[in-house]
Amino acid sequence: MSDSLNPCMTCxxxxxxxxxxxYWAEADDAGGVVPVELTEPLSLLMRNMRGTNDRPPRCIALQGEPGSCVSCGIYSQLPSPCREFAMSGENGVWNEACDxxxxxxxxxxxxxxSLPDMTESYGIAGASQPAEHVQSPG
Ligand code: SF4
Ligand code: SF4
Incomplete structure (x- = not known):
């Protein structure tokens, strides 16, 4: 059993x-996989995860509180921004938005x-975890 934890699980x-x-067609009422009831219209062609266009933003599918034990309620039905958003340091690539x-x-x-590689201490160096998250600045 690994003694390291994926930082996303406590973030x-x-x-x-x-x-x-x-894109609106990622919702499951248009042939996609994202549960449409967890989304809301943003524009003619776009939808967003419900709650993420609020102030402060918080995705309706997020379970737990940021900075503690968290999970995504639709992990197998993620919209593309969540699949494509990489944890900073994944495969040695900095993601400023994550940090x-x-x-x-x-x-x-x-x-x-510009700093020593900190991912070793988190056990994620070279990790091939699927990208779980995000998005465009709100
Ligand atoms: S991708 Fe970055 S900001 Fe998102 S949960 Fe993982 S560590 Fe946190
Ligand atoms: S991974 Fe995407 S869908 Fe899941 S809680 Fe985070 S923002 Fe919401």
């Missing part, structure tokens, strides 16, 4: 920091190219 900051918007969202909740940055 969830990106789910409560950005607007999560995507910015974490900072909002007082969580430390996971990675920065």
């Amino acid at each position: 969830g900051a990106c789910c409560a920091h950005f607007r999560v918007s995507f 910015r969202a974490r900072a909002r909740y007082g969580l430390p940055a996971l990675f920065h190219p």
Whole structure:
């Protein structure tokens, strides 16, 4: 059993920091997989996860509080921004947006190219975890 934890499992900051918007046809009433009742119209062609266009934003599918034990209630039905958003440091690539969202909740940055690699201490170096999260700035 691994003694390291995926930082996303105790974070969830990106789910409560950005607007999560995507092409309307990703919703399951149009042939996609995202439960339409968890979305709302954003524009003629776009929808967003319900709650992420609020102030402050918080995705309706987020379970738990950011910075504590969290999970996504629709992990197998994610919209594209959530699938494509990479945890900072994943595969050695800095994701400034991930670290910015974490900072909002007082969580430390996971990675920065100008600093020593911090991902080792989190056990994520070279991880091939599916990208779980986000989005466009709200
Ligand atoms: S991708 Fe980044 S901000 Fe989102 S849950 Fe994972 S560590 Fe937190
Ligand atoms: S991964 Fe996406 S759908 Fe799931 S809680 Fe986060 S923002 Fe919402």
